[in-house]
Amino acid sequence: VERVKDRHVVIVVFPGFQPLDAVGPFEVFSGANRAAGALGRAGGYRVTLASVDGSPVTSESGLSLGTTTLPGPAERIDTLLLSGGGGTRAARHDVELIDWVRDRSTRARRVATVCTGAFLAAEAGRLDGRRVTTHWAAAAELQADYPSLQVDADPIYIKDGKYWTAPA
Amino acid sequence: VERVKDRHVVIVVFPGFQPLDAVGPFEVFSGANRAAGALGRAGGYRVTLASVDGSPVTSESGLSLGTTTLPGPAERIDTLLLSGGGGTRAARHDVELIDWVRDRSTRARRVATVCTGAFLAAEAGRLDGRRVTTHWAAAAELQADYPSLQVDADPIYIKDGKYWTAPA
Numbered sequence: 001v002e003r004v005k006d007r008h009v010v011i012v013v014f015p016g017f018q019p020l021d022a023v024g025p026f027e028v029f030s031g032a033n034r035a036a037g038a039l040g041r042a043g044g045y046r047v048t049l050a051s052v053d054g055s056p057v058t059s060e061s062g063l064s065l066g067t068t069t070l071p072g073p074a075e076r077i078d079t080l081l082l083s084g085g086g087g088t089r090a091a092r093h094d095v096e097l098i099d100w101v102r103d104r105s106t107r108a109r110r111v112a113t114v115c116t117g118a119f120l121a122a123e124a125g126r127l128d129g130r131r132v133t134t135h136w137a138a139a140a141e142l143q144a145d146y147p148s149l150q151v152d153a154d155p156i157y158i159k160d161g162k163y164w165t166a167p168a
Numbered sequence: 169v170e171r172v173k174d175r176h177v178v179i180v181v182f183p184g185f186q187p188l189d190a191v192g193p194f195e196v197f198s199g200a201n202r203a204a205g206a207l208g209r210a211g212g213y214r215v216t217l218a219s220v221d222g223s224p225v226t227s228e229s230g231l232s233l234g235t236t237t238l239p240g241p242a243e244r245i246d247t248l249l250l251s252g253g254g255g256t257r258a259a260r261h262d263v264e265l266i267d268w269v270r271d272r273s274t275r276a277r278r279v280a281t282v283c284t285g286a287f288l289a290a291e292a293g294r295l296d297g298r299r300v301t302t303h304w305a306a307a308a309e310l311q312a313d314y315p316s317l318q319v320d321a322d323p324i325y326i327k328d329g330k331y332w333t334a335p336a
C-alpha cells in the first residue's frame with residue numbers, strides 16, 4: 001500500500017542541465033509541502049535532486065547544484081521528472097543514465113519531462129508512439145531523431161498515458 | 169572606465185534562502201548573455217552566486233547551491249542582488265554579511281532585493297527613508313522592524329534611487 005503522505009518525487013539532472021527546469025519543479029513540490037504545513041496538514045511529497053554521480057552538477061549557466069545518486073531499484077518513485085537543457089545532447093549517450101531512465105520510467109507512477117528532457121525519455125524508448133512536446137527550438141530535432149514520436153511543439157504540456165511532457 | 173561588456177552581477181545567498189529568488193535572476197542575466205551570443209554580440213554580464221562561506225549553501229527547501237566567497241573590496245560590482253527566504257531572519261544577524269552588504273551597497277551601481285532580501289539591506293541601513301516593497305506576508309514585519317522605511321506591499325517592484333526592491 002502506497003503511503004500517500006510520502007510520495008517520492010525524483011528530479012534528474014546532468015552536466016549542462018537548465019537550472020530552472022529542475023529548481024522550478026523542486027520548489028513547486030516543496031512549496032506544496034509548506035502550504036500543507038501552514039494548513040496544519042502533513043506534506044505529501046519527498047523531493048530529491050538526483051544525478052548519476054551523486055555529487056554537485058554544473059548547469060549550462062554555471063550554477064552548481066548538490067545532488068544525490070539515482071535511487072536504487074528498492075526505492076519506490078512516485079514522480080520521475082527529467083530536466084532539460086543543452087546538456088541533454090551529451091546526456092542521452094550516458095548509458096548508465098539512460099538504462100536507469102528506461103528501467104525506472106516503467107515502474108514510476110508518472111514520468112514528466114521538461115524542455116529537452118524529452119530527449120532522455122525518448123532515447124530510453126519510453127516515448128515510442130506517444131504524443132509529446134518539447135521546447136519549440138528542439139521540436140524538429142526530436143522528431144527527426146525519434147521518428148516514432150508524434151511531436152507537437154504548440155501545447156504547454158501533453159499527457160499521454162503516464163507520460164507528461166512540457167516545453168519549459 | 170567601466171567595461172560595459174563585463175558588468176559583474178553578484179547574487180548573495182545564505183542558509184535558508186529561497187532558491188528561485190537566486191536562480192531566477194541568475195538565469196535572466198545568463199540568458200541575456202546567451203541571447204546576445206546568438207545574435208553574434210558579446211554578452212554583457214558576469215554572474216556570481218556568493219555567500220559568506222563560499223561553500224555550498226542549503227536553501228529553505230533543502231536544495232544546495234554552490235557559491236563563491238563574497239567579492240573583496242577590489243572587485244567592482246555592477247549589480248548587487250540580495251535573495252530572500254525564511255533564512256533572512258537569521259542572516260540579518262550575521263555581522264560579517266551585513267557589514268559586507270553595507271559597504272558594497274554604497275559602491276555598487278545598483279542594488280536589488282528579492283522577497284525578504286529587503287530585510288538584509290534594511291538591517292545594513294541602506295533602505296532608511298526609502299520607499300520599498302517585499303513579500304506581502306512580510307511587509308508588516310519589515311515596517312515594524314525598520315520604521316524609517318516606507319513599505320508598500322502592492323507594487324511588483326519599487327525603484328528608489330539605485331535601490332530596487334521586489335516582492336518575489
